[in-house]
Amino acid sequence: MAVAAGIFVIVTTEILPIGLLSPIGVTFGISDGTAGLMMTLPGILAAVAAPVVTVTTRRVDRRRMLCALVLVLALANFLAAIAPGYWLMMVSRVLLGLVIGAFWSIGASLASRLVPEAQVGRATAVIFAAVPLGSVLGVPAGTLLGQVVGWRTVFVVMGLLTLAVLAALVVSLPPLPPQSVTRLGVLRALLRSGRVRVAIAVTFLVVTAHFGTYTYVTPFLEDVTGASPRAITLFLLAYGVAGILGNFLAGAWVRRAPRGTFGVAAGLIGVVTLLLPVLGGGGGSGAGGALVLLVVWGVAYGAVPVCSQTWFVNAAPRAPEAASVLFTSSFQATFAFGALGGGVVVDAASVGVVMVLGGGVALLAALTVAGAARLV
Numbered sequence: 001m002a003v004a005a006g007i008f009v010i011v012t013t014e015i016l017p018i019g020l021l022s023p024i025g026v027t028f029g030i031s032d033g034t035a036g037l038m039m040t041l042p043g044i045l046a047a048v049a050a051p052v053v054t055v056t057t058r059r060v061d062r063r064r065m066l067c068a069l070v071l072v073l074a075l076a077n078f079l080a081a082i083a084p085g086y087w088l089m090m091v092s093r094v095l096l097g098l099v100i101g102a103f104w105s106i107g108a109s110l111a112s113r114l115v116p117e118a119q120v121g122r123a124t125a126v127i128f129a130a131v132p133l134g135s136v137l138g139v140p141a142g143t144l145l146g147q148v149v150g151w152r153t154v155f156v157v158m159g160l161l162t163l164a165v166l167a168a169l170v171v172s173l174p175p176l177p178p179q180s181v182t183r184l185g186v187l188r189a190l191l192r193s194g195r196v197r198v199a200i201a202v203t204f205l206v207v208t209a210h211f212g213t214y215t216y217v218t219p220f221l222e223d224v225t226g227a228s229p230r231a232i233t234l235f236l237l238a239y240g241v242a243g244i245l246g247n248f249l250a251g252a253w254v255r256r257a258p259r260g261t262f263g264v265a266a267g268l269i270g271v272v273t274l275l276l277p278v279l280g281g282g283g284g285s286g287a288g289g290a291l292v293l294l295v296v297w298g299v300a301y302g303a304v305p306v307c308s309q310t311w312f313v314n315a316a317p318r319a320p321e322a323a324s325v326l327f328t329s330s331f332q333a334t335f336a337f338g339a340l341g342g343g344v345v346v347d348a349a350s351v352g353v354v355m356v357l358g359g360g361v362a363l364l365a366a367l368t369v370a371g372a373a374r375l376v
Helices: 002-028 037-056 062-082 086-107 117-149 151-172 184-191 194-214 217-225 229-253 258-279 284-315 320-348 351-370
Strands: none
Touching (some): 002 151, 002 229, 037 320, 062 086, 117 284, 194 320, 194 351, 217 229, 217 284, 217 351, 229 284, 258 284, 258 351, 320 351
16 A cells, blocks of 8 residues: 555656646746646656666665655655746656656566565555556646645645655565566566567557547647536546546456457547547537546556556566566656657647547557457
């Protein structure tokens, strides 16, 4: 639960700008596309930090590493709260990126060391449930709080919550000396595996599609659907609740049918984002259509992290931390690419166009999964 809480505050901090994109942009006088760099930069840094920090600290007790990383996360949140200009906001996002890469790489593979073997699957699902839970509680609550008292207060609250998580980690985690040392040679060997390459390809496509579109879902709901700020908060809450459901459904299905589970999730994301500009337009019916599609989207994306992590670990059962490094690095690099690409499209065209393009990429991911039957 302490590790899951750590993932929760990291995920919430990472995606919090999705709900606060417009007010932050107004404060610093920047466009939605430029504000989207708050999502892009941490992903880039996390992709680099995952292998670099994990390999560099490979002989350091994992408990100490997790605690140090959460302390840096608290600092990043407080810096964001006091940022006088966009440049300091970007500094805070750099620190966040370092934390994301290292914490995910270490923490995502710890379930087997914290619970009996019979409970590893359940513990893994609990840890990954923190991802959609960040959407359920973090983004809607942050959006609502930002509307009431301002976005800076949201980051102060996140900083205090992060310090509470640090206390939980210090109290509850046992010493965790490294068991299998992660070296660069191990990572290079994994990259030569066909199954790992397929996992990277599918992860790249589906995560690009998701974050290229979901990063800009708030401007879409404002400009295209015409939803009120309160309605947007409720829509994001419904999305997050559905994400928790998708996470646990995937946890139950992915070991029996990894290809089918991942393929269905990618296909649903594609269908939803293609339909959103059609069924989520202005008016009462558009708001209803947007809500239904966001619920389906939440269920589908809730399955993605579990599916992707499972594929990487199945490809390298003897090196779970190394597999988590590759999962984190590829996931976060694609996160950054998707948010950046979506921002370019939003500034050059519209949020409706970015939804259509993202839908096409997600369907391509589903086709890639279907064609990988012999390798998964």
